[in-house]
Amino acid sequence: MLVVLGIVEAITLQSSRLVLGATTTVFFILYGVGLAAVARGLSRASTWSRGPAVFAQLIQLLIAYSFWGGGTRGVAFALGVAAIAVLLAVFRKESTKALADNPERDHPVL
Structure with a gap:
């Protein structure tokens, strides 16, 4: 879900808030991938x-x-x-x- 939010944030980037949008995008995607890795680790x-x-x-x-x-x-x-x-x-x-x-x-x- 967080990866999807990151992608949506990337799609809706505006030039007036480019830096905030880009860092939010990266944060959501990395956090989502990290949680998926943790879930995989727990399952193993x-x-x-x-x-x-x-x-x-x-x-x-x-x-x-x-x-x-x-x-x-x-x-x-x-x-x-x-x-x-x-x-x-x-x-x-x-x-x-x-x-x-x-x-x-x-x-x-x-």
Whole structure:
């Protein structure tokens, strides 16, 4: 979704805000690609992926908090619930065990 937002931002660039639009485009695309890499790492139980996943969800909780006023409470609620669900999944006992930095799991001793 973030990559799509980056592409839309690139398409709607205006000369009056060229630098802002270009940096926003690059940010959205890189953040989206980064989140896709983290999701792939989580699906493969790569130990490096837990930290970035937690960090991304904490950022999402802050974004949810920023949407809490006025007519955007539904957005805030959806973002918050999704972030909490991911955090709970990442910190489950099974997930913690699968994502633990255990060299024996990756390279068993023969």
